[in-house]
Amino acid sequence: MSSSVHTEDSQWKNPSIYSRKDKSLGLLCSNFLKLCDREGVDTVGLDNAADKLGLCPVFSSTNPHIIFQPCQHECADFFSHVFTQNLFVVVGVERRRIYDIVNILESVGVLSRKAKNQYRWNGYSAIPKAVDLLKKEGLKDLSTASSTCHNVSNVIACNHSDVKETGEGNTSGLHKIDNRKEKSLMILAQNFVKLFHCSNVDLISLDKAASALLGDIHDPMAVKTKTRRLYDIANVFVSLNLIEKIRSPDNGKPVFRWIAWKENRTSGSDEENICRYPAAATSDESMRRTFGTEITNTIPKRCRDDSSSDLMSNGQVKRLKVAKDDELKDKNQISAEQHDERGTKDFVFGPFGPSSLPKSGVSGKENLKHIQNWEDLASKYYPQYQNKVYNLAVKIFLGATASAMLRVTHDRLDFLNGIIALMKRLKCFHLLNVTAASELFAHYVDAWESWQVEAANELHKQHEH
DNA sequence: CTGTCCCGCCACTCA
DNA sequence: TGAGTGGCGGGACAG
Numbered sequence: 172m173s174s175s176v177h178t179e180d181s182q183w184k185n186p187s188i189y190s191r192k193d194k195s196l197g198l199l200c201s202n203f204l205k206l207c208d209r210e211g212v213d214t215v216g217l218d219n220a221a222d223k224l225g226l227c228p229v230f231s232s233t234n235p236h237i238i239f240q241p242c243q244h245e246c247a248d249f250f251s252h253v254f255t256q257n258l259f260v261v262v263g264v265e266r267r268r269i270y271d272i273v274n275i276l277e278s279v280g281v282l283s284r285k286a287k288n289q290y291r292w293n294g295y296s297a298i299p300k301a302v303d304l305l306k307k308e309g310l311k312d313l314s315t316a317s318s319t320c321h322n323v324s325n326v327i328a329c330n331h332s333d334v335k336e337t338g339e340g341n342t343s344g345l346h347k348i349d350n351r352k353e354k355s356l357m358i359l360a361q362n363f364v365k366l367f368h369c370s371n372v373d374l375i376s377l378d379k380a381a382s383a384l385l386g387d388i389h390d391p392m393a394v395k396t397k398t399r400r401l402y403d404i405a406n407v408f409v410s411l412n413l414i415e416k417i418r419s420p421d422n423g424k425p426v427f428r429w430i431a432w433k434e435n436r437t438s439g440s441d442e443e444n445i446c447r448y449p450a451a452a453t454s455d456e457s458m459r460r461t462f463g464t465e466i467t468n469t470i471p472k473r474c475r476d477d478s479s480s481d482l483m484s485n486g487q488v489k490r491l492k493v494a495k496d497d498e499l500k501d502k503n504q505i506s507a508e509q510h511d512e513r514g515t516k517d518f519v520f521g522p523f524g525p526s527s528l529p530k531s532g533v534s535g536k537e538n539l540k541h542i543q544n545w546e547d548l549a550s551k552y553y554p555q556y557q558n559k560v561y562n563l564a565v566k567i568f569l570g571a572t573a574s575a576m577l578r579v580t581h582d583r584l585d586f587l588n589g590i591i592a593l594m595k596r597l598k599c600f601h602l603l604n605v606t607a608a609s610e611l612f613a614h615y616v617d618a619w620e621s622w623q624v625e626a627a628n629e630l631h632k633q634h635e636h
Numbered sequence: 637c638t639g640t641c642c643c644g645c646c647a648c649t650c651a
Numbered sequence: 652t653g654a655g656t657g658g659c660g661g662g663a664c665a666g
Contacts, residue, residue, distance in 0.1 A: 191664055270657055402641055
């Protein structure tokens with residue numbers, strides 16, 4: 172038994188192993204934006220985005236939104252140190268959050284919906300136009316509704332009420348849709364923008380904004396709910412550098428201030444206006460904004476299995492995908508190109524690479540590519556199970572733990588204990604029984620062992636050569 | 637204690 | 652009809 176695994180075991184049980192901030196909407200939004208804001212990106216598919224972000228969709232029968240994000244740390248030796256350095260962070264990011272982000276981004280024109288699951292990436296250059304439109308809309312509302320509403324911020328709320336009133340007492344589908352739409356995060360976000368642009372108020376607190384947007388509704392619960400939504404919106408807008416959070420000079424309370432372009436756009440091209448956004452800059456290249464937080468996981472195409480393939484009876488292992496020699500060679504060639512200083516025919520180790528092997532000449536960005544190769548190879552070792560819980564377990568396991576765990580211990584029991592501890596941390600262990608877990612992970616051990624033999628042979632061949 | 641906002645239930649929509 | 656979408660509020664976390 173390896174004592175190190177026991178040490179890690181206790182760490183996995185630590186509920187405070189990651190910060191709440193790791194899962195923040197703002198961080199996720201930054202990552203999402205960085206993913207979209209790239210050359211040649213026109214359409215954003217939500218599934219694809221989640222995949223590229225390193226969010227590995229799993230098939231929870233209880234929560235269709237659940238997605239696992241392997242880790243917030245994009246370090247070269249992530250896989251090898253993930254356990255020993257206590258970097259293991261499995262972040263339960265929900266697809267649900269992506270919907271929130273997408274809706275808010277849509278409100279300022281950054282994205283527009285094309286079809287189910289598909290969004291068009293309009294980019295940051297679309298923001299000025301969208302905001303301008305909102306401003307005009309807000310001012311128009313102001314002029315037409317000023318007779319019934321007493322102040323600027325209530326105009327927006329008045330327009331809310333108009334919709335609401337037509338819906339009240341009428342349960343027809345159309346009005347239901349209207350009511351739901353009116354409450355949507357997108358509309359709320361747009362009204363939040365209008366508050367900044369159609370009033371003389373410079374600093375807006377979220378509770379005040381919530382009250383303003385609710386108009387005559389003074390229900391504390393409604394204000395609380397609206398405020399919660401505004402927090403989400405504000406976080407996304409902060410990620411976009413549209414607003415910033417500061418302390419009110421009056422009472423020290425947190426308030427938000429619009430920091431992107433605001434003045435009436437009477438002249439100047441769109442490009443000039445775009446450049447007023449702090450997020451944007453002058454050159455084409457730097458027009459792509461930089462974020463305070465880097466994308467945390469660039470590992471592409473994680474653990475996407477083809478669940479439509481033929482499978483055996485429930486809970487049984489269908490097959491273990493073992494990389495064929497030629498496939499490995501293909502990978503090696505790709506890897507060799509990426510690590511040219513190692514020679515064009517160097518053997519690059521996959522997800523189960525023995526820790527004893529030298530890693531000289533591989534660092535920094537190259538290591539990121541290296542990790543991607545690990546990921547590619549990992550997909551070839553990917554056992555497929557009909558049992559969704561098994562697949563869940565494997566996906567999580569495959570994402571971040573296989574090589575690291577087995578570098579810590581070669582003892583199978585120790586290995587299983589570690590996995591069980593991991594499962595407990597992931598709160599999904601109750602879905603598994605120990606026998607099932609043993610069966611599953613014993614397969615993984617076998618795969619790893621066979622791969623090691625294969626890798627050792629390849630290394631031996633290289634030395635002979 | 638207050639502000640913040642993650643989490644996920646469940647209703648609704650749509651292909 | 653099932654998968655996708657998103658409103659909503661409980662309650663945990665952070666300062």
